[in-house]
Amino acid sequence: MRIRMYNVGFGDCFCIRDRKSSLLVDFGAANSKIEGRPRREVFDVIISDLTTIRKKNLLLTHFHPDHVSGLLYMMRYRRDAYEFEKIYLPDVFSGPEMKYTLALLLLADVTKKASLPGRRVSLFALAEALCARRVKIDLLSRGSEFEGKYTALWPDLREVSRETEDVFNSLIENHENAMTELVNIAEEVRQLFLSMTEEMPEAEQKSAPLSEASLVEEDTEESERSLTGQTEPGGENEGYTQEKLELIMEDTGAAAEDTAEAPEEAEKERARRLKPEKLEKKFRELQATGEFQALLESAEKQGHFLRQFRHKISLAFQNTGDGELNLLFTGDVQPQYMRMIAENYDGRIPLHEHYWCIKVPHHGTESHFFDFSSFSPENMMIPNGAYYDNSKKKSKNQRTSMQYGGLFYINDAHMYCSNCDCCDSYENGCSCREYDVISPSYYKDI
Template structure:
């Protein structure tokens, strides 16, 4: 087994390559250019590499474009290469109550003051793409085993629903009609994705969903809702990270993996504490993919788990936008992880790391840039 870590700029793309079946974990970037090249060229290189794998599935940890834009491109531009047997998504679709969470995710996309701006509404764009090329969908939540070897540690459906409900009710108080219309739309979207799992046969068509979405966005009270949230600087982007899939090997072994997506710091602490007493982390990992580009806001000390390899995907490098870049740069605390005995660091680009200012402090490191990928 090996892990191929692709260089996709500020984004995530990993392929866990096994003899029997391989698993691609995320495929996206928020950059228009990567190392001076149009991102479409980088996507084409990755897609060509993936076509050499006969049996592969895809896991999308969550619905940020820096994790799924490559998939959208693949479906639209390279249809002949689109050969996933199954696509795993975080479970925010299996229960009607989840429409509140989906409403918040849609609001996050539609607000203008969130990080990583884009013309695409990522969740809606994903559903549209999946309708264009129907796929077998499987939903993951805490405790669910998949691929015959992995176990999801997050999201926890009950915790997510509780946290979403608190935010939802606050917005609902002042924007009841607009939120009710958004929730009705989110429920239709939920039913459509749920039907792709084979559990539900009746569902609205995408043409109906598309028309309803245009009507919703044109409503005056809905535009007022967006303006109010933007004026109050309400941070809803976090809800995409709240639902991020975290998984590890279901059974302890020599090649234990821990993939953390963009899981939030407080949720990763809960996972590490085994809050429900059901699914403890392993004592040792062969590879750990750190959350959220290794940023300080999502920093977690993995030293107690004696990782052999640490995977840190690219952050942002903007010389003239220090505030935004700081939120997405790799924390200097990761750059100084030399105290982890024999830990090997794999990073995308030193320029995106706060530890690079005074020289790389990692005991051992492998930088992907300017290559397309690195094998671990």
């Protein structure tokens, strides 16, 4: 087994490669430029690399653009290469009460700090991508085993629902109507994702849902604009992708033909593909109402708390059986949850004593720092290339925490940083200074 860490600037993209099957963990970048290259060029290199792997699944830790924008690009321009057998998502969809969490996620996406006008809500963009070509979705939460060798450590559904309740109750008090409308939309989003967890009928799997014509790249000027339009990486401000997936609806006719034996299924599929855009429109209409604006104003007051929800649901996982090559992937998990996970707070899943490889949470930034030294990790992966985007905003809090440099009393610990220029541990003896840095390469194998 080896891990390929791709250099996607401030973003995550890892491929855990195995002889039998591979798992891609996240695929996104917040930068519009990575190492001076337009990010679409970097996405193309990664996509070409992925096409060399026969059997692969995809796991998305959460729905921030720096973890999914590459996937959205792939669905728009390289749909031919989109050949995952299964997609894993954090479970914010399976239980009826999760509509409240989803409502808060939608609300978080439209608070002032979260997005500029016109930017897309990430859940809708993702839904649209996932609906464009059906792949079976599996939902994961603490305790779920997957791929026959990994166990999810987070999200803990009870914990998320408890926190949802606190925030939700404080908001519904004076905004009952707007909140009820929002929850109705959230419930439809939930049902949509849930419908993609169903097994697909044979006919549907075989059919190519969209015709070749739809794969032809459209107006490149527009696509260029959409790719450079957002450059705000960072905890609070991970930018929102504007990549609009053109879903050429006329082509649903072709899909219907292919699945002629199961007209009901074809009809269901057509409805599914149209759904994200419809829901997004509904949400926009709701946003235009005075009642929603008032709700938004109240929400702004606890904006920080609300935006945290997008990391509260982040997937974290490890390999199930303790062995030589223990892995810990932490997505952008919140530090207080990382502590709970490390303490095995519910007695269900102890962490391993030692890790061969750890992907640090949230790009190694100070706000999400966690001290992994007691696990004597051999390799730490720190995907942070914030300084190599073309953004003028180069804030300190997006850099790799210098505390990670403290790990260097551990013999043979390696830190794989995307770029030394973003690493405050660099001065502190980070091994990225010597040889472990990924820049300027596209990837490094660990």
